[in-house]
Amino acid sequence: xxxxxxxxxxxxxxxxxxxxxxxxxxxxxxxxxxxxxxxxxxxxxxxxxxxxxxxxxxxxxxxxxxxxxxxxxxxxxxxxxxxxxxxxxxxxxxxxxxxxxxxxxxxxxxxxxxxxxxxxxxxxxxxxxxxxxxxxxxxxxxxxxxxxxxxxxxxxxxxxxxxxxxxxxxxxxxxxxxxxxxxxxxxxxxxxxxxxxxxxxxxxxxxxxxxxxxxxxxxxxxxxxxxxxxxxxxxxxxxxxxxxxxxxxxxxxxxxxxxxxxxxxxxxxxxxxxxxxxxxxxxxxxxxxxxxxxxxxxxxxxxxxxxxxxxxxxxxxxxxxxxxxxxxxxxxxxxxxxxxxxxxxxxxxxxxxxxxxxxxxxxxxxxxxxxxxxxxxxxxxxxxxxxxxxxxxxxxxxxxxxxxxxxxxxxxxxxxxxxxxxxxxxxxxxxxxxxxxxxxxxxxxxxxxxxxxxxxxxxxxxxxxxxxxxxxxxxxxxxxxxxxxxxx
RNA sequence: CGGGAUGUAGCUCAGCUUGGUUAGAGCGCUCGCCUUGGGCGCGAGAGGUUCGCAGGUUCGAAUCCUGUCAUCCCGACCA
Numbered sequence: 001x002x003x004x005x006x007x008x009x010x011x012x013x014x015x016x017x018x019x020x021x022x023x024x025x026x027x028x029x030x031x032x033x034x035x036x037x038x039x040x041x042x043x044x045x046x047x048x049x050x051x052x053x054x055x056x057x058x059x060x061x062x063x064x065x066x067x068x069x070x071x072x073x074x075x076x077x078x079x080x081x082x083x084x085x086x087x088x089x090x091x092x093x094x095x096x097x098x099x100x101x102x103x104x105x106x107x108x109x110x111x112x113x114x115x116x117x118x119x120x121x122x123x124x125x126x127x128x129x130x131x132x133x134x135x136x137x138x139x140x141x142x143x144x145x146x147x148x149x150x151x152x153x154x155x156x157x158x159x160x161x162x163x164x165x166x167x168x169x170x171x172x173x174x175x176x177x178x179x180x181x182x183x184x185x186x187x188x189x190x191x192x193x194x195x196x197x198x199x200x201x202x203x204x205x206x207x208x209x210x211x212x213x214x215x216x217x218x219x220x221x222x223x224x225x226x227x228x229x230x231x232x233x234x235x236x237x238x239x240x241x242x243x244x245x246x247x248x249x250x251x252x253x254x255x256x257x258x259x260x261x262x263x264x265x266x267x268x269x270x271x272x273x274x275x276x277x278x279x280x281x282x283x284x285x286x287x288x289x290x291x292x293x294x295x296x297x298x299x300x301x302x303x304x305x306x307x308x309x310x311x312x313x314x315x316x317x318x319x320x321x322x323x324x325x326x327x328x329x330x331x332x333x334x335x336x337x338x339x340x341x342x343x344x345x346x347x348x349x350x351x352x353x354x355x356x357x358x359x360x361x362x363x364x365x366x367x368x369x370x371x372x373x374x375x376x377x378x379x380x381x382x383x384x385x386x387x388x389x390x391x392x393x394x395x396x397x398x399x400x401x402x403x404x405x406x407x408x409x410x411x412x413x414x415x416x417x418x419x420x421x422x423x424x425x426x427x428x429x430x431x432x433x434x435x436x437x438x439x440x441x442x443x444x445x446x447x448x449x450x451x452x453x454x455x456x457x458x459x460x461x462x463x464x465x466x467x468x469x470x471x472x473x474x475x476x477x478x479x480x481x482x483x484x485x486x487x488x
Numbered sequence: 489c490g491g492g493a494u495g496u497a498g499c500u501c502a503g504c505u506u507g508g509u510u511a512g513a514g515c516g517c518u519c520g521c522c523u524u525g526g527g528c529g530c531g532a533g534a535g536g537u538u539c540g541c542a543g544g545u546u547c548g549a550a551u552c553c554u555g556u557c558a559u560c561c562c563g564a565c566c567a
Contacts, residue, residue: 014499014515023561032499042558094567119567153489153565160566213567236567268567303525339526346526357525367525375526455563487566 015347017284022228023156029278030157033287033348043155043162047271050348053295054274055165059145061197061292062167062269065189071141071169076123078146079114085122088247094214095119098150100162116149121215121240121266124170125248132252132262135174139182143169158275159232159488166270172250172262176241179263180218183237186267187220190235193269199290199405200224200276201412202234203435203483205460210444213266217241223459223483224276225412229432231459231485232276235269275488280408287349288371290404291397298322298393299345300331303338303357315356318366318389325390346371351400352393360386368392372400372407416483425472425484429456432486439468439478446474450484459483 014032018025030036035051038044047055063073079102086092095118102114117123128140145167155161169186173179191204202222212219216238223231245251245261254260281288291297300322302315315331322329330350332341338355345353355367365383373380384392415434419425428436429450440446440461450473451457461482468478 027560038559040558091567098566150567211567216567219567238567301525305523335524337524337527337529339524341527342525343527355525359525 015284015286018227018282022226022279025282026275026279027157029282029286029347035274035278036157041162043152045157045161047165050295051274054277054289054293055271057293057295058193058198058269058271058273059167061193062189063143063145065193066143066167066169069141069185069189071143071171073144074142075144075146076120076127078117080117080120080122082113082115084126084248085115088122088215088244090243091121091215091247095150098152100149100151117146118148118150119266119268120144120146120148120168121170121244121264122248125244125250125264128170128172128262128264129249129251132172132250134253135255137252138172138174138262139178140172141169141182142171143167156275158271158278160272164270164272166268168266168268171265172245173265174252174254174260174262176239176263179241179265180239183218183220183239183265183267186265187222187235187237190222190237190267190269194222194224194234194273194276195405197290197292198273198277199293199401199408200234200273200280201405201409203412203460205462205483207236208442208444208447208458208461208482210447211458213238215240215243217243221460223435223485223487224280225415225435225485226276226279226488227411229415229434229486231435231483231487232272232279233459233487234273234276235267237267238265240264240266280411281404282349285343286347288404289349289351291351291401294349294351295328296330296345296348296350297328297397298330298352298354299341299350300329300354300356301338301341301345302331302333303355303360305358311356311358311361314361318354318356318386322390322393325394327390327393342369352396354389354393368396370396370400372403419472422472422475426450426454429454429484429486434485435459436484438472438482438484439464439470440480440482441471441474441476442479442482443471443474443476446471446476449474454486456484456486459485459487 015028016024034048036045036047039046099118100116102116103110147163147165149163152160152162171182173182187204191202194200194202202224204222207219207221218239219236221236222234224234226232242261242263244264250262251259252262277293278287300315300319302311304311319329319331349371351371353369360366364386366386366389368382368384370380416437417428417433418437419428425436425438447458461480464478464481471478
């Protein structure tokens, strides 16, 4: 059959072209690849096994790094008494519109409302106050893997749902400097997991005042760029100063015999990161999962002929070999035609397909097909001696990981623009051209004007590079560089 | 929360304007045959407690009216 015919066949009929409507494509992929299902509750999703597999990959990569940097996991309650929540004024005010409340228990009205945690600074802070006595108790380095709830107006799978999964780290330190270092350390971990594991290139930096976490002195984040030119905040890390310490009485006896308030931090990454993975890497055939994130790194599809068990036997033997080599492999023995299986696993984004048929066995080979390459693309399909399959797969997975990142990086870079005059800047912001990088004054009023006229806001800021003198948006003296973009 | 749209089989949808016998199609699913190197090989079959839910109009409602819930798009909001 000709390549021409293959081109014209709809590859995955359930999924519309990505470029036509990203939102429609995104939802189709989320549902058809069985990552999530809509739940019978408004704005909530069920994370299905395959989606949970992605989450587990992310979890294990992050968790390992948290442990390596001295953090321990713990668990704090879901409910927060209102009287505790209101103690940090800025914090409550910031979260008020998104908090869900429990007002009844059993058949009785509660005397005090209980907030379902939108984040846990409060409960954790209260406990830290109880546990912390001496500078010898510091630092406190705790993380928890939990669900949180925020009553959002508009929801989308992974990107924004009422209930979502995340991890939140909460630490307390003796000095501002240590707390600041912690915040940067965790931001670095987020950046490296996003880029090296999830394959999503990001810009890291500090949030502007208006984008800051309620109750924080400094908020840092990593920001990724989606194919439609909107930015996605993928993780945050906050310096909370002594704000929460003062509100919740987190203090200790210092070495110099004075009583001091601790310096606290918090940092989090949610399953939203998976939304970025889906949008950044996916194509018209569905998901493309970077190998390090893939619940299944390679799938073996046996090409079975009638009355021949030897192909099945060989496939099973290969499965055992590959598993033995430490690979996450699956053998697809479903009673479907091979083409069907091909498209199915492609839609699910499995990085490598191993085809094994009678001809291969006779020749002592297996056929490997990469998900990151187009059909017919150079290097997309390889015939490899059976004895070398495990080694070749390992190498190919690395190459696929690098290739997906390279593609995403090229997109980010080609969509990072540096307009030099005001009208061009506004135009680029309006048309969602990408990350619009300018010298910026840092003034809230300037940001508000840009937002009102273009819906773009600052994503992250960083120090000036030298040489810039004025803000491209308003002409005031430049104080920093900032990426502007419309965001999710 | 404002503006717009949509809810009929597991999925995608037709039927609704001009109410009226047993509510349809394709895909999927099940069973058999075929035997599988890129998706629609052949045949048979099941599946809607009756059209999101609740009221109303009517002799009669998937179809008209009201309300409600949910989803999608645009906007506002969004640690």
